[in-house]
Amino acid sequence: MANQFKEAINQLNKVARIMNLECDELEILRRPDRILEVSLPVLMDNGRMKVFTGYRVQYNNTRGPYKGGIRFHPQVNLDEVKTLAFWMTIKCAVADIPYGGGKGGIAVDTKTLSQGELERLTRAYARGFANFIGPKIDIPAPDVGTNPQIMAWLMDEYSHIKGENTPAVVTGKPVEVGGSLGRDTATGLGGFYVFEQVLSKLKLAKSKASLAVQGFGNVGMNFAMIAYRAGYKVAAVSDSRGGIYNAKGLNMEEVLAHKKTTGSVVDFKNSKNVTNEKLLELPVEVLAPSALENVINEKNAGRIKAKIILELANGPTAEAAEAKLCQNGILVVPDVLANAGGVIASYFEWVQNSRQYYWEQARMDNRLKDKVTSALKKVWQTMAARGDNKMRDAAYIVAVERLAASLRIRGI
Numbered sequence: 001m002a003n004q005f006k007e008a009i010n011q012l013n014k015v016a017r018i019m020n021l022e023c024d025e026l027e028i029l030r031r032p033d034r035i036l037e038v039s040l041p042v043l044m045d046n047g048r049m050k051v052f053t054g055y056r057v058q059y060n061n062t063r064g065p066y067k068g069g070i071r072f073h074p075q076v077n078l079d080e081v082k083t084l085a086f087w088m089t090i091k092c093a094v095a096d097i098p099y100g101g102g103k104g105g106i107a108v109d110t111k112t113l114s115q116g117e118l119e120r121l122t123r124a125y126a127r128g129f130a131n132f133i134g135p136k137i138d139i140p141a142p143d144v145g146t147n148p149q150i151m152a153w154l155m156d157e158y159s160h161i162k163g164e165n166t167p168a169v170v171t172g173k174p175v176e177v178g179g180s181l182g183r184d185t186a187t188g189l190g191g192f193y194v195f196e197q198v199l200s201k202l203k204l205a206k207s208k209a210s211l212a213v214q215g216f217g218n219v220g221m222n223f224a225m226i227a228y229r230a231g232y233k234v235a236a237v238s239d240s241r242g243g244i245y246n247a248k249g250l251n252m253e254e255v256l257a258h259k260k261t262t263g264s265v266v267d268f269k270n271s272k273n274v275t276n277e278k279l280l281e282l283p284v285e286v287l288a289p290s291a292l293e294n295v296i297n298e299k300n301a302g303r304i305k306a307k308i309i310l311e312l313a314n315g316p317t318a319e320a321a322e323a324k325l326c327q328n329g330i331l332v333v334p335d336v337l338a339n340a341g342g343v344i345a346s347y348f349e350w351v352q353n354s355r356q357y358y359w360e361q362a363r364m365d366n367r368l369k370d371k372v373t374s375a376l377k378k379v380w381q382t383m384a385a386r387g388d389n390k391m392r393d394a395a396y397i398v399a400v401e402r403l404a405a406s407l408r409i410r411g412i
Helices: 004-019 023-029 078-095 115-129 148-162 186-202 218-229 252-262 319-327 341-355 361-386 391-410
Strands: 034-043 049-060 066-073 101-107 138-142 211-214 234-239 242-245 272-274 286-289 308-310 331-333
Touching (some): 004 023, 004 078, 004 319, 023 391, 034 078, 034 115, 049 066, 049 078, 066 078, 066 148, 078 101, 078 341, 078 361, 101 115, 101 138, 186 218, 186 286, 186 308, 186 341, 211 218, 218 234, 218 252, 331 391, 341 361
Parallel strands (some): 066 101, 066 138, 211 234, 211 286, 286 308, 308 331
Antiparallel strands (some): 034 049, 234 242, 242 272
């Protein structure tokens, strides 16, 4: 991800030229407000001390507190965290929720840690950043390699430090300690709402909308299951070990059971094994990359057969590849819109924590649908007014207009 931040800022610069954005506002948006790096000493099970490096980038808080996940992954580095923090700034503005953007992480392979080591590492992260996060300052959430349990430990450690129970310091917590109903499926469900709205705009019939989903983690799995249960044909899915394909459609209930039994979707009955790379090139209407960055690049962009790419992962399409896709008439629904359901649900959780009043699941899902639909409508109108199929440009225009307006009004 070495050049990803540069690509992200290139997108910002491109949109700024389209909008004739003032130089002063652009200068502010090109740089993060604050970059934090701390050493995290952790006592390991063997009695030795190991020091990890923790990051938190607070990109922009013009529209509200910083908001963004914490990633535990071996490849975490400062450039990656900075890029993700920038995208969160844009995403929150596209979704029109009162947050800025932030992101955090630790370079660690959690598979090598015991449960006790993972807890001690999480609590060390909370201590390291306790003076820089908070319900009105910066609100972390789960991301790659982290989960509700890790958020509970972080919230507990922060609460001990501050001397009061503070559930609103993080989102994505278990329901038992202030988490919200529906938060675990919100990114996939939000992506599904966007997907259905796009099909409606394009007047594409449900029977014609076959799907391939790369990535069978929380987001990809939930999206595939929701789409299948709604009557869509899911022709292919994959996880880190590989994928499966059946042109007539997969029984996703049985695929999920197979995954739970064997640890992978690979070798599922009545399907053909395919690589993650080949899955991207299958003859389907909709491709939903839901795992890693830059999986669609200059090398494979010309072989993509899908008509719609729904970016459920962050940054799955490289900048140069997207230009080629748009030229080929492929609609790329950008990550800052397609996967915004997670941060919208996080906002709802934060609101419930702040008020100490919790909603039933139906209310959560309905409000998520309203918010996602409103965001899609605004982006689509902006794209239509420009007369092209560059949905990312439209999304960034919407976001940057809102961010620039906040900067002007506040006088920053």
